Amino acid sequence: MLTSAEVAYRGLLIEQDKRSAHRYVDSYEELKGKTLLDIGAAEAIFTLDTIEYIDHAYLFECDDAWIESLEATFALWKDRITIVRKYVSDVDDDNNITLDRFFQDEGKSIDNLFLKMDIEGYERKALKGAVHILEHGQQIDGSVCIYHLHDDKKVIESELKNFNLKTSIQLGYLYFEKEMRSALY
Structure with missing residues (x-):
């Protein structure tokens, strides 16, 4: 019998399997030299x-x-990892931060980023707080979950296209809230 930790780990492996609708990239090579924003x-x-x-x-x-x-x-990689204990949103306060403010405060480059957003339906707010990055950043790639809210697929695609970003949907579907939904842009 599997322990709950083993079951959870297997679930994570399945989620990021190359055949999964929830896999964030086709190949990890896509991230070579990038700064990863693991949001959620x-x-x-x-x-x-x-x-x-x-x-x-x-x-x-x-x-x-x-x-x-x-x-x-x-x-082992503490020099390459920064843990940020704030929600990514469209407001800046004690508990929340916009990506635009985060990069402004850190004085870091907004180029060559990969944004992974899996934040339980708050992806729209996070995108609204990243206007400067999405308008002015170079070589911005990402994977944004589009299954948490019923109309995420339509709304998030529209928001991304407003920034002239190319979008594509990961193949496959997730069963979520009693329906099949596309998982990622």
């Missing part, structure tokens, strides 16, 4: 899988239950 990091399996390809990762995670695990998991 949770256990950060995607960052862990890509750590040898990326230059740096910002793990945006507020759930206290994950922080100790993230620090332990990435101890």
Whole structure:
């Protein structure tokens, strides 16, 4: 009999399998030399899988239950990982930050980024807080979940196209809230 940890780990592996509708990239090579914004990091399996390809990762995670695990998991790469304990949103306050403000405050380049957004229906707000990055950044790639809200596929595609970004939908579907939905742009 499998432990709950083993079941959870298998689920993560299935989620990022090359055949999964929830896989964030076709190949990890796509992230070579990029700065990864793991927005909604949770256990950060995607960052862990890509750590040898990326230059740096910002793990945006507020759930206290994950922080100790993230620090332990990435101890060997602590010079390439920054844990940001704020929600990514369209407002800046004690608990939230826009990506535009984050990069302004950090004084970091907005070029050569990969944005992974899996934030339980708050992807739209996060995109609204990234207007400067999406308008002016060069070599911006990403994977944005489009299944949390019923009309995410339509609304998020429209928002991304407003910035003249090319979009494509990951093949396959997820069964979510009693219907089949596309998973990612």
